[in-house]
Amino acid sequence: MYSVLIDHISTAVIQLNNKLEIEYLNPAAEMLLAVSRRRIQGSAVGAVFRETQEGIESLYSAIDTGNPFTKREAEITCNNQKTLFCDYTVTPILGSANSTVSLIIEFYPRDRMKRISQEDELIANHETSKELVRGLAHEIKNPLGGIRGAAQLISRAFTDEALNDYTQVIIEESDRLRDLVDRLLGPRQIPKSQPLNIHKVLERVRQLISVETENQISLIRDYDPSIPDLTGDESQLIQALLNITRNAMQALIEHDSDTEKTIQISTRALRQFTIGSKRHRLACKISIIDNGPGIPEAIMKTLFYPMVSGRAEGTGLGLSIAQSIIHQHQGIIECHSRPQHTEFNILIPIEMTTQG
Incomplete structure (x- = not known):
């Protein structure tokens, strides 16, 4: 009994x-x-x-x-x-x-509650960083416009071509800073939502990375053919996934290792899955896994913040922009890393709900 x-x-x-x-x-x-x-x-x-x-x-x-x-x-x-x-x-x-x-x-x-708590924290941190960047962008772009306008007026008054070269430098550098601020803000367009095949998006990303690496890295596909079309913006999703995969590619190329360098791209369908605090009937999980050196523990918690990068030449914008794009698709990007195994999981609901 x-x-x-x-x-x-x-x-x-x-x-x-x-x-x-x-x-x-x-x-x-x-x-x-x-x-x-x-x-x-x-x-x-x-x-x-x-x-x-x-x-x-x-x-x-x-x-x-x-x-x-x-x-x-x-x-x-x-x-x-x-x-x-x-x-x-x-x-x-x-x-x-x-x-x-x-x-x-x-x-x-407590796995589910722990993951929900981590995702809520990740979403809150991302929203906070976006607000900070918006405020910073406003404070930078206003004086930049004045500097550029003043340089244009000064250039018209100069007859000396050499002095005009200096004002042109001011104008070009002002434009460069404006473009950097725009990149910091991330995509401002609302996703042009339409049904799309996520594997078509991933194949496009794989082709681009394959050309860039010149076959130095093995790209492994592990797709779940049962995943139906999801609703999203194809060009934005290509950009987000390309940013993540390119980060993996650069980490592998810069890492001196005798082992074969690989990036695995896999997809899985998740049923009755919670993203943040919302449960979705069906979600798509995209995993991008590399066998590189791993991400330093010191930057793991701030990985998706703008201007945070583990590479000397990195701008720290790629992952922040990717997170913004996936967030616009009501999804989230998670990361787990250790030496020889860095895994980015992109979670997107198959059907996006209408935002009020």
Whole structure:
């Protein structure tokens, strides 16, 4: 009766004996930890998930003392190498002589809430940086217009061609600064939304990168053909995806490595998926993965800010503009990086909702 009840609850539950061997796990735990009850029963707990040494010692302490405990925001690694963020509660079950005979562990996944929280923070930071840039642009463009106009008036009064060359420098540099400010502001046009095939967009990006790299980098495609047409602006999406892929290309070219340099472009359909705080019936996930040196930890949190770059020659505008474009498509760009594996995930709803 006990196991029948546990089998029908949505909370993932594992029972361990006093040697930390698995006696039982319910279907919710099988799904969460990606294991089979029949294959794993009787194995050590490490066969299901790997905890820190401190976490293992806490389990043994619960056996010795009979005291339950809860661990918040634990990061454990499942046997399929998937990292799981969760809270879990450990409850010792006492025998007739008040000695612990087993432990019950209840898992409460926090992956979805953690991702939503991270995305909300990313969106808020992006909105804040946009407001700062708008204010800065206004303060720069007003005097620039005056400088340019004054230089034009002065040039008309000069008869000396050499002096006109100097005023022309002022005019050209003013125009250059104006163009830089416009680039900082990102795309100001509302997306021209129409049905499009995301793989056509990605093929265009792949062709452009292939020409630029002259076959120095292997471009690997892993497309999900089941993805239907999504609603978006084709030229803007090409620009956003090209910015991200070109960053990966430049990082690989500048990185001195004996291993084959690769960029993998993959797509997947996600059902009932949350972007920010909004759930979408169907979303498209585009992943751009390179095996370069990785992104420095110091700039990870500010990666999508304007003028932030990990390259000496970089302007720091490419990712900021890409994030603005994807945000206009009601999506978001996430990044995870470690040496030899940098992954940008672009999440876009298949059907954009009408903005009020």
